[in-house]
Amino acid sequence: MKNVQFEEDILLVPEVFDKLSIVEENEERFLKGSLDIIDGTGKVWETFQVEIKGSESYPYAFPRLYETNNAFPKNADWHVYENDFSCCVDVPMSEKIICKNGLKVADYIKQYAIPYFANQTYRIREGYYLYGEYSHGIKGRLEFYQSKLKAKNPAELIKMFDLIIKDYNPDRRAICPFCYKEKFRRCHRDAFRELQTIKNYVATDGLNLLEILKVNPNFQLPIA
Ligand SMILES: [Zn+2]
Ligand SMILES: [Zn+2]
Known part of the structure; x- marks a missing residue:
C-alpha cells in the first residue's frame, strides 16, 4: 500500500537501524533487512529478517510488519494475521489509541516491533510468552x-x-x-x-x- 508520508519517514530509519535499508518494488518503497533483539547484557539474542511497509492510515495506524525467514509459525496463535501474514503487534483498538497523534516508523520499530520480536524470541525458546499478552x-x-x-x-x-x-x-x-x-x-x-x-x-x-x-x-x- 503506497503511503507518501511513510516513504518520506523511512528515509531517516537506516541511520538509526543500520541493518535496515530502503528498497523499491512495484513503485512502493519500504524497509527491508534485519532487526537484532538484544538482551540485558548487550548480547544479540536473536536476529529477525523483516520487511516494514506502509499502511493505508499510517501514521495514524501501524505500518505493516512482516517476518520473512519463517522464524515462527504464521498463525493467529503466534500473533500473525492469517489474511496477509503480517505481524499482529497489538490489538487493533490499542493500536488506534497509540497512533491517535501519529506514530513515526522509527518510534514504531523501537517501541512496538522490537518488543514484539523479543516476545516471539522468548516463546520460540521457552514455549510461552514471558509477559502473557493479549490473545488474538x-x-x-x-x-x-x-x-x-x-x-x-x-x-x-x-x-x-x-x-x-x-x-x-x-x-x-x-x-x-x-x-x-x-x-x-x-x-x-x-x-x-x-x-x-x-x-x-x-x-x-x-x-x-x-x-x-x-x-x-x-x-x-x-x-x-
Ligand atoms: Zn494477535
Ligand atoms: Zn467506577
Whole structure:
C-alpha cells in the first residue's frame, strides 16, 4: 500500500537501524533487512529478517510488519494475521489509541516491533510468552477492554459499552453507576474517555459480545 508520508519517514530509519535499508518494488518503497533483539547484557539474542511497509492510515495506524525467514509459525496463535501474514503487534483498538497523534516508523520499530520480536524470541525458546499478552481476535479485544473497565460480568460490560458510545460524561460529583461508592471521575472516567476515542470499535464489539451471549449465555469474561 503506497503511503507518501511513510516513504518520506523511512528515509531517516537506516541511520538509526543500520541493518535496515530502503528498497523499491512495484513503485512502493519500504524497509527491508534485519532487526537484532538484544538482551540485558548487550548480547544479540536473536536476529529477525523483516520487511516494514506502509499502511493505508499510517501514521495514524501501524505500518505493516512482516517476518520473512519463517522464524515462527504464521498463525493467529503466534500473533500473525492469517489474511496477509503480517505481524499482529497489538490489538487493533490499542493500536488506534497509540497512533491517535501519529506514530513515526522509527518510534514504531523501537517501541512496538522490537518488543514484539523479543516476545516471539522468548516463546520460540521457552514455549510461552514471558509477559502473557493479549490473545488474538475477539478474546484479545475483550481482555483489552477488561484491562481498562474491569466489568464484573458481560451484562455490565455491555452497559458500559452503551454509555461509552453515548458519550456518558456526568457531573464531577456523580457516583459511578458501576462502583457505587466511588465518584465516577475517580474510577471509570479516564477509561471511558479513552474508549470514547475508539467508539466505532466499542460499538462493533458490543454487538459481537451480544452474539456470543446468544450462543453461550454463561459466557465468562476474560480476567484482566
Ligand atoms: Zn494477535
Ligand atoms: Zn467506577
